[in-house]
Amino acid sequence: MKYPNPLRQGSTIAVTAFSSGIAKEHQPRFDLIKQHLESQGFNVVVGGCLYGQLKHVSAPIEQRLEELMAFLLDDEIDAIYPPWGGELAMELLPLIDFAKLEHVRPKWILGFSDISTIAAVFTSKLRWATGHCSNLMDLVPEATDPLTSNTLNHLATPLGESFSQRASGSYASQWPDIANYPASGISPDTSSNWKWLVKPESGLAVEGRLIGGCWDTLLHLFETEYLDLAALSRDYPEGVLLYLENAEMSPTDVSRTLLSMKFKGVFKHINGLLLGRSAVPEPTDEEALTYYDAIQNGLANIGIPVIYDMDIGHLPPNLTLINGALARVKLDETGTIWQALS
CATH class of the missing domain: 3.50.30.60 (LD-carboxypeptidase A C-terminal domain-like)
Incomplete structure (x- = not known):
């Protein structure tokens, strides 16, 4: 299994909505989360495929594919964290150049819902470890329940080590x-x-x-x-x-x-x-x-x-x-x- 580098201070998180984007009314929350991540020492790179929900997606398929592949091929990127899921991530699968990705450093693909449509496939086809976890738009400072608030702490686990979680109740x-x-x-x-x-x-x-x-x-x-x-x-x-x-x-x-x-x-x-x-x-x-x-x-x-x-x-x-x-x-x-x- 190929594990991406642990997420820690100095890691770079790229944000792209390869499924559904966010609306204008969600901008204040996104800004708050971005500032919160940066206050923890993360570098946040925001792609062009973030806003909008035209026919269930953030952008035309060609644009979403190009941006996702650019982040995957960029070894300055440590994680790709969409804002949330959606409906049509599956349409990207036959267009992703998995052969080219065999030769790059693994990146975390993080989130749940339609994000898992991509994440699980990367684990199956490339043997990259990926994360099913709270979505980026869940990670506000006021998200204090233990499972949500510890998401990035668990993703900082070094190779060879372990972590545990308990049922929420x-x-x-x-x-x-x-x-x-x-x-x-x-x-x-x-x-x-x-x-x-x-x-x-x-x-x-x-x-x-x-x-x-x-x-x-x-x-x-x-x-x-x-x-x-x-x-x-x-x-x-x-x-x-x-x-x-x-x-x-x-x-x-x-x-x-x-x-x-x-x-x-x-x-x-x-x-x-x-x-x-x-x-x-x-x-x-x-x-x-x-x-x-x-x-x-x-x-x-x-x-x-x-x-x-x-x-x-x-x-x-x-x-x-x-x-x-x-x-x-x-x-x-x-x-x-x-x-x-x-």
């Missing part, structure tokens, strides 16, 4: 009004705990190399050249831990997706499955299929451990998960995840 049921209150952090208001859907045959932990992200987009990439879990499991005898989070899929969508994953043999290549909280409201009809029904029906008999309701995804806060890191997830009275950059 509560999550925010809605995002703050960042247009009217640019400095606001999340307000966790709902109790939460990690849960076993399927326990291991022995013990209360699962181990393997992490990879994953937004279920809604990665479902289209499984067992393609872009997300080859079979190859990862061959290359890393310690095995693979796949993590996924549902942003918008209905329970029936989840059921179909799980069947598709079975048809493709996804579960044969992983040691365990880690599921984040589902951001989709449950149906009000008592006889309707629920998200829990869908995962229970689809995952109860696949032969691997499954944890759900983890701090991953669109109901924050978010764990910092390093794609490619060796991880151990333990769930007894509470949940703990340990990651080694090895």
Whole structure:
């Protein structure tokens, strides 16, 4: 696994929206975050693909591709941190020159949602470690919950060392009004705990190399050249831990997706499955299929451990998960995840 340099004072973070951009009303929050990063000693380079949301993207595909490749090829850049995700990052994948990137220094690709569509692919194709974590636009000084506030601290972990995180205990049921209150952090208001859907045959932990992200987009990439879990499991005898989070899929969508994953043999290549909280409201009809029904029906008999309701995804806060890191997830009275950059 190829780890980018740890992020620390003097590191350069490039900002480009290779999926959705920010609107004018988000400018005060972005300025606040940029100043906060610079006060911590980071250099921040802002690209031209940042503003706007024309047809779901920040800029035409050619411009987004050119800027992303320029940052990836620039060894003065240490991390690429979009403001947040979006919808159409996937359209960049066939245009990225992965062969050229084989010869450059790895950079962190950071964030969640549609950012993971790119980040997970870079781990699969290039063996670059990448980060699934709080988005750039979450990192205001008032974001004081431990998972969000420690994001950059975890990304400063040196090669060969490790860090751990504990389950949050509560999550925010809605995002703050960042247009009217640019400095606001999340307000966790709902109790939460990690849960076993399927326990291991022995013990209360699962181990393997992490990879994953937004279920809604990665479902289209499984067992393609872009997300080859079979190859990862061959290359890393310690095995693979796949993590996924549902942003918008209905329970029936989840059921179909799980069947598709079975048809493709996804579960044969992983040691365990880690599921984040589902951001989709449950149906009000008592006889309707629920998200829990869908995962229970689809995952109860696949032969691997499954944890759900983890701090991953669109109901924050978010764990910092390093794609490619060796991880151990333990769930007894509470949940703990340990990651080694090895």
